[in-house]
Amino acid sequence: MVTTPHWLASEAGARVLSRGGNAIEALVAAGAALSVVYPHFCGLGGDAVWMVSDEAGDARTFLGIGQAADVAVPGNTIPLRGAASTLTTAGLVDSWDKVLSYSATAWGGTESLSGLLDDAIALAGNGYAVSASQAFWFDFRAAESDAWPGFRDLFRRDGIQCQPALARSLEAIARNGAREFYEGALAGRIASGLAAAGSPLTAADLAATSTQIVAPLRLSYGETVLLAPPPPTQGVTTLAIMGVLAHLLSADKAVDSASYYHLLVEAVKQAFRDRHLIADPAFGDDVSGALLNPDRLAGKAAAIDPTRAAAWAHPYRQGDTSFLAAVDSRGRAASMLQSIYFDWGSGVLAGDTGILWQNRGAAFSIDPISPNRYGPGKRPFYTLNPGLALKGGRPHLVYGTQGADGQPQTLALLLSLLIDHGLDPLAALSRPRFLLGRTFSDSRDNLKIEENIGSDVIAALALMGHEVTTIAPLSPLGGQAGIIRISGDGMLEAAHDPRSDGGAIGL
Numbered sequence: 001m002v003t004t005p006h007w008l009a010s011e012a013g014a015r016v017l018s019r020g021g022n023a024i025e026a027l028v029a030a031g032a033a034l035s036v037v038y039p040h041f042c043g044l045g046g047d048a049v050w051m052v053s054d055e056a057g058d059a060r061t062f063l064g065i066g067q068a069a070d071v072a073v074p075g076n077t078i079p080l081r082g083a084a085s086t087l088t089t090a091g092l093v094d095s096w097d098k099v100l101s102y103s104a105t106a107w108g109g110t111e112s113l114s115g116l117l118d119d120a121i122a123l124a125g126n127g128y129a130v131s132a133s134q135a136f137w138f139d140f141r142a143a144e145s146d147a148w149p150g151f152r153d154l155f156r157r158d159g160i161q162c163q164p165a166l167a168r169s170l171e172a173i174a175r176n177g178a179r180e181f182y183e184g185a186l187a188g189r190i191a192s193g194l195a196a197a198g199s200p201l202t203a204a205d206l207a208a209t210s211t212q213i214v215a216p217l218r219l220s221y222g223e224t225v226l227l228a229p230p231p232p233t234q235g236v237t238t239l240a241i242m243g244v245l246a247h248l249l250s251a252d253k254a255v256d257s258a259s260y261y262h263l264l265v266e267a268v269k270q271a272f273r274d275r276h277l278i279a280d281p282a283f284g285d286d287v288s289g290a291l292l293n294p295d296r297l298a299g300k301a302a303a304i305d306p307t308r309a310a311a312w313a314h315p316y317r318q319g320d321t322s323f324l325a326a327v328d329s330r331g332r333a334a335s336m337l338q339s340i341y342f343d344w345g346s347g348v349l350a351g352d353t354g355i356l357w358q359n360r361g362a363a364f365s366i367d368p369i370s371p372n373r374y375g376p377g378k379r380p381f382y383t384l385n386p387g388l389a390l391k392g393g394r395p396h397l398v399y400g401t402q403g404a405d406g407q408p409q410t411l412a413l414l415l416s417l418l419i420d421h422g423l424d425p426l427a428a429l430s431r432p433r434f435l436l437g438r439t440f441s442d443s444r445d446n447l448k449i450e451e452n453i454g455s456d457v458i459a460a461l462a463l464m465g466h467e468v469t470t471i472a473p474l475s476p477l478g479g480q481a482g483i484i485r486i487s488g489d490g491m492l493e494a495a496h497d498p499r500s501d502g503g504a505i506g507l
Helices: 007-018 023-037 092-106 118-126 132-140 164-176 185-197 203-207 235-245 258-272 294-302 406-420 425-430 455-463
Strands: 002-004 047-053 059-064 212-214 217-221 224-228 321-327 333-339 387-391 394-401 434-436 447-450 468-471 481-486 492-496 503-505
Touching (some): 002 481, 007 023, 023 047, 023 164, 023 321, 047 092, 047 224, 047 387, 059 092, 118 164, 185 203, 217 235, 235 258, 235 294, 258 455, 321 481, 387 406, 394 406, 406 434, 406 481
Parallel strands (some): 447 468
Antiparallel strands (some): 002 503, 059 212, 217 224, 394 481, 492 503
């Protein structure tokens, strides 16, 4: 089974599975294709975070996160767009190399990177129909993108989108290997293009980029063990929300009730109070153990008033991402998010390479006392947190979502629906969602909730003290999530978000 937010990417992954490839190999092919057909959310100029597990539950996390340029942070602010926001390198391509190496040594994988890029190269060179998502975000950034050099000449709102320069870059990687992106002739062209645009990144910064392989964080939720990537990602936040909810939710709490949504929202508030502590552990303390301490989580649960909303004062982080997942014939699972941070990233194209660079450097703080303050070689606080869940020691759920601040919120809802209430993946993905805090379309710190939850629930939440505003059913603000569920007998069920342009393909 493979699930992605675009059918062409799902088909690329399914082709790998159909010829006997494993879950990791399928996601490399699917992710490369998605880097072409979803250029507004992901690409070679961005990063990737992976969670993989064999059929016996032996799990690894791959943090394909680019590090900050080897320069002091310029000025008193970090711009959200433009060359000054291109402060970090891009880890996606190196992550392909690392996960395929692991696939070969630990899982007996035989697929080469060259062969896995065939679909992406063909799509970039021959073209594809512009998706509804690309059209939406093209229109939404129309006023800004006029100022992005080369953007309007390359990207389209509708019709057939071709990216010949990107095809040539992918061909160079296929021919010479992943390190071509960081140390080869392509790396030189990338570095020159970024420098010409005004980026502080250098060829030496590209060469220093390396994916980290680390153990995932774990939290027991009933009979299920939830796995999440460690800092600098916000995986610990997702687990903390679930750790709070373990004290509050049960199967008898109706999923269409105001009380159910209230407890979810209040658990989010409690966990987000600690999120400012998350930063690159190579430059400070790893706070994971403290934030997931059972007594701490129990205390947060006890602090929640079941009838009254607490205050919310958390700064909004923007960002868009793409989630992909695969399970192979042996039950091995791969869960991955890839991103260029904001929709359309920094807006900066790296010279003639066709590569749109991320603006992940905008996630750093310039506050000198912040654990997430900018530093040369440092990785910023990271919203990407793909998930895996084990049951009976074996992969049971593979899940993740697009949506920056909304990621832990959406995952908490989905996990409760799946685990506490036994909903199937499509039913869970189709339920009304909420988003707490500011967004690009609403600067108020309110509770946005899809209006199909019902007027009675909305009114009850307002009486509890929530500042509620409604958004359309299946709103883009709800993110784009994907789920694969593996039953004890090996049966697979999967879906990708009805808010996306993709879906799941089973073999």
